[in-house]
Amino acid sequence: MSSFKKSLFCTSALIPLLGLGLYLYSNTSAATGSVPNNCFADYMFTDPLLIPESQPVQKIKINRKHIYCGEVIPNIAKKPVAVGLHAKSASKFPDSATGKLPTVPAANNEIYTTREVAVRETLHSSFKDKDSPGTSSMFPDNCTEEQINNSIVYAYAPNTSGLSGPTPPNSKYCYALDQQFTIIIHTALKFTSQSAKNEELVINSAYPKQ
Incomplete structure:
Protein backbone atom coordinates (compact mmCIF):
# COMPACT_ATOMS: atom_id res chain seq x y z
CA MET A 1 0.00 0.00 0.00
CA ALA A 31 -19.62 23.73 30.95
CA THR A 32 -22.38 26.31 30.79
CA GLY A 33 -25.65 24.48 30.65
CA SER A 34 -24.58 21.61 32.86
CA VAL A 35 -27.88 19.97 33.65
CA PRO A 36 -27.54 16.45 35.14
CA ASN A 37 -27.83 13.60 32.64
CA ASN A 38 -30.85 11.88 34.22
CA CYS A 39 -33.19 14.05 36.24
CA PHE A 40 -35.52 11.11 36.80
CA ALA A 41 -32.99 9.09 38.81
CA ASP A 42 -33.99 8.34 42.42
CA TYR A 43 -30.69 9.39 43.97
CA MET A 44 -28.60 12.28 42.67
CA PHE A 45 -25.95 13.42 45.12
CA THR A 46 -22.46 14.78 44.60
CA ASP A 47 -19.44 12.99 45.92
CA PRO A 48 -18.45 14.30 49.37
CA LEU A 49 -17.14 17.86 48.85
CA LEU A 50 -14.53 19.46 51.07
CA ILE A 51 -15.86 22.21 53.32
CA PRO A 52 -13.30 25.05 53.11
CA GLU A 53 -11.40 25.87 56.31
CA SER A 54 -13.23 23.19 58.30
CA GLN A 55 -11.27 21.99 61.31
CA PRO A 56 -11.08 19.07 61.56
CA VAL A 57 -11.47 18.53 57.81
CA GLN A 58 -15.10 17.81 56.91
CA LYS A 59 -16.94 16.95 53.72
CA ILE A 60 -20.60 17.08 52.72
CA LYS A 61 -22.75 15.98 49.77
CA ILE A 62 -25.19 18.14 47.80
CA ASN A 63 -28.62 17.01 46.59
CA ARG A 64 -28.16 17.64 42.86
CA LYS A 65 -31.70 16.55 42.00
CA HIS A 66 -33.27 19.27 44.16
CA ILE A 67 -31.12 22.08 42.76
CA TYR A 68 -30.70 21.14 39.10
CA CYS A 69 -33.85 19.12 38.35
CA GLY A 70 -36.48 19.88 40.97
CA GLU A 71 -38.26 17.25 43.05
CA VAL A 72 -41.84 16.21 43.78
CA ILE A 73 -42.64 15.64 47.46
CA PRO A 74 -45.82 15.56 49.57
CA ASN A 75 -46.67 18.83 51.32
CA ILE A 76 -48.31 19.22 54.74
CA ALA A 77 -51.67 18.18 53.25
CA LYS A 78 -50.00 15.08 51.71
CA LYS A 79 -50.51 16.56 48.25
CA PRO A 80 -47.58 16.12 45.82
CA VAL A 81 -45.93 19.46 45.06
CA ALA A 82 -42.80 20.62 43.29
CA VAL A 83 -39.79 21.88 45.20
CA GLY A 84 -36.33 23.06 44.17
CA LEU A 85 -35.02 23.84 40.67
CA HIS A 86 -32.49 26.64 41.08
CA ALA A 87 -30.24 26.23 38.02
CA LYS A 88 -30.69 25.37 34.36
CA SER A 89 -28.89 25.21 31.05
CA ALA A 90 -28.55 28.28 28.83
CA SER A 91 -32.24 29.15 29.20
CA LYS A 92 -33.21 25.51 28.75
CA PHE A 93 -35.09 23.62 31.46
CA PRO A 94 -34.30 19.96 32.15
CA ASP A 95 -36.86 17.37 31.01
CA SER A 96 -38.11 17.19 34.58
CA ALA A 97 -39.14 20.84 34.97
CA THR A 98 -40.75 23.85 33.38
CA GLY A 99 -41.44 27.47 34.26
CA LYS A 100 -41.81 31.01 32.96
CA LEU A 101 -38.72 33.15 32.49
CA PRO A 102 -38.65 36.89 33.23
CA THR A 103 -40.40 39.07 30.66
CA VAL A 104 -37.18 41.04 30.34
CA PRO A 105 -34.52 38.34 29.82
CA ALA A 106 -31.83 38.24 32.46
CA ALA A 107 -28.18 38.51 31.51
CA ASN A 108 -26.47 35.13 31.60
CA ASN A 109 -24.35 36.25 34.58
CA GLU A 110 -27.34 37.52 36.58
CA ILE A 111 -29.52 36.02 39.32
CA TYR A 112 -33.18 35.91 38.26
CA THR A 113 -36.57 34.48 39.20
CA THR A 114 -38.46 31.77 37.33
CA ARG A 115 -42.25 31.85 37.84
CA GLU A 116 -44.91 29.13 37.65
CA VAL A 117 -42.37 26.40 38.31
CA ALA A 118 -43.59 22.83 37.85
CA VAL A 119 -41.77 19.50 38.15
CA ARG A 120 -42.59 15.92 37.13
CA GLU A 121 -41.23 12.67 38.59
CA THR A 122 -40.98 10.71 35.33
CA LEU A 123 -40.88 11.55 31.64
CA HIS A 124 -44.52 10.50 31.22
CA SER A 125 -46.04 11.78 34.48
CA SER A 126 -47.90 15.06 34.90
CA PHE A 127 -46.22 18.22 36.13
CA LYS A 128 -46.83 19.26 39.74
CA ASP A 129 -46.81 22.95 40.62
CA LYS A 130 -44.78 24.56 43.34
CA ASP A 131 -46.76 25.85 46.28
CA SER A 132 -47.53 29.61 46.18
CA PRO A 133 -45.84 31.81 45.06
CA GLY A 134 -44.52 29.08 42.74
CA THR A 135 -41.20 30.76 42.03
CA SER A 136 -37.54 29.73 42.03
CA SER A 137 -34.52 31.95 42.56
CA MET A 138 -32.01 30.89 39.89
CA PHE A 139 -28.22 30.82 39.79
CA PRO A 140 -26.73 32.69 36.82
CA ASP A 141 -26.95 30.66 33.62
CA ASN A 142 -23.25 31.09 32.83
CA CYS A 143 -22.16 29.26 36.01
CA THR A 144 -21.25 25.60 35.58
CA GLU A 145 -22.54 22.93 37.94
CA GLU A 146 -19.04 22.58 39.34
CA GLN A 147 -18.83 26.31 40.06
CA ILE A 148 -22.27 26.33 41.69
CA ASN A 149 -21.42 23.31 43.86
CA ASN A 150 -18.13 24.93 44.91
CA SER A 151 -19.99 28.13 45.79
CA ILE A 152 -22.62 26.25 47.80
CA VAL A 153 -20.01 24.44 49.88
CA TYR A 154 -18.05 27.68 50.31
CA ALA A 155 -21.19 29.45 51.54
CA TYR A 156 -21.86 26.56 53.93
CA ALA A 157 -18.38 26.82 55.44
CA PRO A 158 -17.81 28.65 58.73
CA ASN A 159 -16.68 32.28 58.58
CA THR A 160 -17.73 32.91 54.96
CA SER A 161 -20.95 34.79 55.80
CA GLY A 162 -22.86 32.62 53.32
CA LEU A 163 -21.15 34.24 50.32
CA SER A 164 -20.75 32.45 47.00
CA GLY A 165 -16.97 32.69 46.97
CA PRO A 166 -13.92 34.70 47.95
CA THR A 167 -13.33 38.14 46.47
CA PRO A 168 -13.61 37.79 42.67
CA PRO A 169 -12.27 37.02 40.18
CA ASN A 170 -11.90 33.30 40.87
CA SER A 171 -12.95 30.86 38.15
CA LYS A 172 -13.61 28.12 40.70
CA TYR A 173 -16.78 29.82 41.93
CA CYS A 174 -20.07 31.25 40.69
CA TYR A 175 -20.50 35.04 40.75
CA ALA A 176 -23.39 37.29 39.73
CA LEU A 177 -22.49 40.36 37.69
CA ASP A 178 -18.88 39.65 38.75
CA GLN A 179 -19.81 40.05 42.41
CA GLN A 180 -20.23 37.74 45.41
CA PHE A 181 -23.80 36.96 46.45
CA THR A 182 -25.47 35.27 49.40
CA ILE A 183 -26.61 31.65 49.13
CA ILE A 184 -29.47 30.37 51.29
CA ILE A 185 -28.75 26.81 52.40
CA HIS A 186 -30.91 24.14 54.03
CA THR A 187 -29.57 20.83 55.25
CA ALA A 188 -31.46 17.59 55.81
CA LEU A 189 -30.93 13.96 56.67
CA LYS A 190 -31.21 11.84 53.53
CA PHE A 191 -30.54 8.35 52.24
CA THR A 192 -28.04 9.06 49.45
CA SER A 193 -28.28 5.72 47.63
CA GLN A 194 -30.55 2.71 47.42
CA SER A 195 -28.06 0.64 49.39
CA ALA A 196 -27.48 3.24 52.13
CA LYS A 197 -28.07 1.84 55.60
CA ASN A 198 -28.34 5.19 57.37
CA GLU A 199 -29.34 8.72 56.55
CA GLU A 200 -26.59 11.33 56.38
CA LEU A 201 -26.56 15.10 56.67
CA VAL A 202 -26.50 16.71 53.22
CA ILE A 203 -27.05 20.12 51.71
CA ASN A 204 -30.57 19.49 50.49
CA SER A 205 -31.40 22.91 49.09
CA ALA A 206 -29.37 25.95 48.08
CA TYR A 207 -30.39 29.01 46.10
CA PRO A 208 -29.16 32.57 45.52
CA LYS A 209 -30.64 35.35 47.63
CA GLN A 210 -32.02 38.18 45.54
Whole structure:
Protein backbone atom coordinates (compact mmCIF):
# COMPACT_ATOMS: atom_id res chain seq x y z
CA MET A 1 0.00 0.00 0.00
CA SER A 2 1.39 3.43 -0.93
CA SER A 3 2.15 5.99 1.78
CA PHE A 4 -0.65 8.18 0.38
CA LYS A 5 -3.20 5.37 0.67
CA LYS A 6 -1.99 4.50 4.16
CA SER A 7 -2.41 8.14 5.21
CA LEU A 8 -5.88 8.29 3.68
CA PHE A 9 -6.90 5.05 5.38
CA CYS A 10 -5.66 6.22 8.80
CA THR A 11 -7.43 9.56 8.43
CA SER A 12 -10.76 8.00 7.46
CA ALA A 13 -10.48 5.55 10.36
CA LEU A 14 -9.91 8.36 12.83
CA ILE A 15 -12.90 10.47 11.74
CA PRO A 16 -15.55 8.26 13.43
CA LEU A 17 -13.43 8.15 16.60
CA LEU A 18 -13.07 11.93 16.56
CA GLY A 19 -16.85 12.27 16.10
CA LEU A 20 -17.46 9.93 19.01
CA GLY A 21 -15.06 11.91 21.17
CA LEU A 22 -16.81 15.18 20.34
CA TYR A 23 -20.19 13.61 21.09
CA LEU A 24 -19.04 12.32 24.48
CA TYR A 25 -17.46 15.66 25.30
CA SER A 26 -20.60 17.57 24.37
CA ASN A 27 -22.70 15.34 26.63
CA THR A 28 -20.69 15.87 29.82
CA SER A 29 -21.91 18.34 32.44
CA ALA A 30 -18.77 20.45 32.63
CA ALA A 31 -19.62 23.73 30.95
CA THR A 32 -22.38 26.31 30.79
CA GLY A 33 -25.65 24.48 30.65
CA SER A 34 -24.58 21.61 32.86
CA VAL A 35 -27.88 19.97 33.65
CA PRO A 36 -27.54 16.45 35.14
CA ASN A 37 -27.83 13.60 32.64
CA ASN A 38 -30.85 11.88 34.22
CA CYS A 39 -33.19 14.05 36.24
CA PHE A 40 -35.52 11.11 36.80
CA ALA A 41 -32.99 9.09 38.81
CA ASP A 42 -33.99 8.34 42.42
CA TYR A 43 -30.69 9.39 43.97
CA MET A 44 -28.60 12.28 42.67
CA PHE A 45 -25.95 13.42 45.12
CA THR A 46 -22.46 14.78 44.60
CA ASP A 47 -19.44 12.99 45.92
CA PRO A 48 -18.45 14.30 49.37
CA LEU A 49 -17.14 17.86 48.85
CA LEU A 50 -14.53 19.46 51.07
CA ILE A 51 -15.86 22.21 53.32
CA PRO A 52 -13.30 25.05 53.11
CA GLU A 53 -11.40 25.87 56.31
CA SER A 54 -13.23 23.19 58.30
CA GLN A 55 -11.27 21.99 61.31
CA PRO A 56 -11.08 19.07 61.56
CA VAL A 57 -11.47 18.53 57.81
CA GLN A 58 -15.10 17.81 56.91
CA LYS A 59 -16.94 16.95 53.72
CA ILE A 60 -20.60 17.08 52.72
CA LYS A 61 -22.75 15.98 49.77
CA ILE A 62 -25.19 18.14 47.80
CA ASN A 63 -28.62 17.01 46.59
CA ARG A 64 -28.16 17.64 42.86
CA LYS A 65 -31.70 16.55 42.00
CA HIS A 66 -33.27 19.27 44.16
CA ILE A 67 -31.12 22.08 42.76
CA TYR A 68 -30.70 21.14 39.10
CA CYS A 69 -33.85 19.12 38.35
CA GLY A 70 -36.48 19.88 40.97
CA GLU A 71 -38.26 17.25 43.05
CA VAL A 72 -41.84 16.21 43.78
CA ILE A 73 -42.64 15.64 47.46
CA PRO A 74 -45.82 15.56 49.57
CA ASN A 75 -46.67 18.83 51.32
CA ILE A 76 -48.31 19.22 54.74
CA ALA A 77 -51.67 18.18 53.25
CA LYS A 78 -50.00 15.08 51.71
CA LYS A 79 -50.51 16.56 48.25
CA PRO A 80 -47.58 16.12 45.82
CA VAL A 81 -45.93 19.46 45.06
CA ALA A 82 -42.80 20.62 43.29
CA VAL A 83 -39.79 21.88 45.20
CA GLY A 84 -36.33 23.06 44.17
CA LEU A 85 -35.02 23.84 40.67
CA HIS A 86 -32.49 26.64 41.08
CA ALA A 87 -30.24 26.23 38.02
CA LYS A 88 -30.69 25.37 34.36
CA SER A 89 -28.89 25.21 31.05
CA ALA A 90 -28.55 28.28 28.83
CA SER A 91 -32.24 29.15 29.20
CA LYS A 92 -33.21 25.51 28.75
CA PHE A 93 -35.09 23.62 31.46
CA PRO A 94 -34.30 19.96 32.15
CA ASP A 95 -36.86 17.37 31.01
CA SER A 96 -38.11 17.19 34.58
CA ALA A 97 -39.14 20.84 34.97
CA THR A 98 -40.75 23.85 33.38
CA GLY A 99 -41.44 27.47 34.26
CA LYS A 100 -41.81 31.01 32.96
CA LEU A 101 -38.72 33.15 32.49
CA PRO A 102 -38.65 36.89 33.23
CA THR A 103 -40.40 39.07 30.66
CA VAL A 104 -37.18 41.04 30.34
CA PRO A 105 -34.52 38.34 29.82
CA ALA A 106 -31.83 38.24 32.46
CA ALA A 107 -28.18 38.51 31.51
CA ASN A 108 -26.47 35.13 31.60
CA ASN A 109 -24.35 36.25 34.58
CA GLU A 110 -27.34 37.52 36.58
CA ILE A 111 -29.52 36.02 39.32
CA TYR A 112 -33.18 35.91 38.26
CA THR A 113 -36.57 34.48 39.20
CA THR A 114 -38.46 31.77 37.33
CA ARG A 115 -42.25 31.85 37.84
CA GLU A 116 -44.91 29.13 37.65
CA VAL A 117 -42.37 26.40 38.31
CA ALA A 118 -43.59 22.83 37.85
CA VAL A 119 -41.77 19.50 38.15
CA ARG A 120 -42.59 15.92 37.13
CA GLU A 121 -41.23 12.67 38.59
CA THR A 122 -40.98 10.71 35.33
CA LEU A 123 -40.88 11.55 31.64
CA HIS A 124 -44.52 10.50 31.22
CA SER A 125 -46.04 11.78 34.48
CA SER A 126 -47.90 15.06 34.90
CA PHE A 127 -46.22 18.22 36.13
CA LYS A 128 -46.83 19.26 39.74
CA ASP A 129 -46.81 22.95 40.62
CA LYS A 130 -44.78 24.56 43.34
CA ASP A 131 -46.76 25.85 46.28
CA SER A 132 -47.53 29.61 46.18
CA PRO A 133 -45.84 31.81 45.06
CA GLY A 134 -44.52 29.08 42.74
CA THR A 135 -41.20 30.76 42.03
CA SER A 136 -37.54 29.73 42.03
CA SER A 137 -34.52 31.95 42.56
CA MET A 138 -32.01 30.89 39.89
CA PHE A 139 -28.22 30.82 39.79
CA PRO A 140 -26.73 32.69 36.82
CA ASP A 141 -26.95 30.66 33.62
CA ASN A 142 -23.25 31.09 32.83
CA CYS A 143 -22.16 29.26 36.01
CA THR A 144 -21.25 25.60 35.58
CA GLU A 145 -22.54 22.93 37.94
CA GLU A 146 -19.04 22.58 39.34
CA GLN A 147 -18.83 26.31 40.06
CA ILE A 148 -22.27 26.33 41.69
CA ASN A 149 -21.42 23.31 43.86
CA ASN A 150 -18.13 24.93 44.91
CA SER A 151 -19.99 28.13 45.79
CA ILE A 152 -22.62 26.25 47.80
CA VAL A 153 -20.01 24.44 49.88
CA TYR A 154 -18.05 27.68 50.31
CA ALA A 155 -21.19 29.45 51.54
CA TYR A 156 -21.86 26.56 53.93
CA ALA A 157 -18.38 26.82 55.44
CA PRO A 158 -17.81 28.65 58.73
CA ASN A 159 -16.68 32.28 58.58
CA THR A 160 -17.73 32.91 54.96
CA SER A 161 -20.95 34.79 55.80
CA GLY A 162 -22.86 32.62 53.32
CA LEU A 163 -21.15 34.24 50.32
CA SER A 164 -20.75 32.45 47.00
CA GLY A 165 -16.97 32.69 46.97
CA PRO A 166 -13.92 34.70 47.95
CA THR A 167 -13.33 38.14 46.47
CA PRO A 168 -13.61 37.79 42.67
CA PRO A 169 -12.27 37.02 40.18
CA ASN A 170 -11.90 33.30 40.87
CA SER A 171 -12.95 30.86 38.15
CA LYS A 172 -13.61 28.12 40.70
CA TYR A 173 -16.78 29.82 41.93
CA CYS A 174 -20.07 31.25 40.69
CA TYR A 175 -20.50 35.04 40.75
CA ALA A 176 -23.39 37.29 39.73
CA LEU A 177 -22.49 40.36 37.69
CA ASP A 178 -18.88 39.65 38.75
CA GLN A 179 -19.81 40.05 42.41
CA GLN A 180 -20.23 37.74 45.41
CA PHE A 181 -23.80 36.96 46.45
CA THR A 182 -25.47 35.27 49.40
CA ILE A 183 -26.61 31.65 49.13
CA ILE A 184 -29.47 30.37 51.29
CA ILE A 185 -28.75 26.81 52.40
CA HIS A 186 -30.91 24.14 54.03
CA THR A 187 -29.57 20.83 55.25
CA ALA A 188 -31.46 17.59 55.81
CA LEU A 189 -30.93 13.96 56.67
CA LYS A 190 -31.21 11.84 53.53
CA PHE A 191 -30.54 8.35 52.24
CA THR A 192 -28.04 9.06 49.45
CA SER A 193 -28.28 5.72 47.63
CA GLN A 194 -30.55 2.71 47.42
CA SER A 195 -28.06 0.64 49.39
CA ALA A 196 -27.48 3.24 52.13
CA LYS A 197 -28.07 1.84 55.60
CA ASN A 198 -28.34 5.19 57.37
CA GLU A 199 -29.34 8.72 56.55
CA GLU A 200 -26.59 11.33 56.38
CA LEU A 201 -26.56 15.10 56.67
CA VAL A 202 -26.50 16.71 53.22
CA ILE A 203 -27.05 20.12 51.71
CA ASN A 204 -30.57 19.49 50.49
CA SER A 205 -31.40 22.91 49.09
CA ALA A 206 -29.37 25.95 48.08
CA TYR A 207 -30.39 29.01 46.10
CA PRO A 208 -29.16 32.57 45.52
CA LYS A 209 -30.64 35.35 47.63
CA GLN A 210 -32.02 38.18 45.54
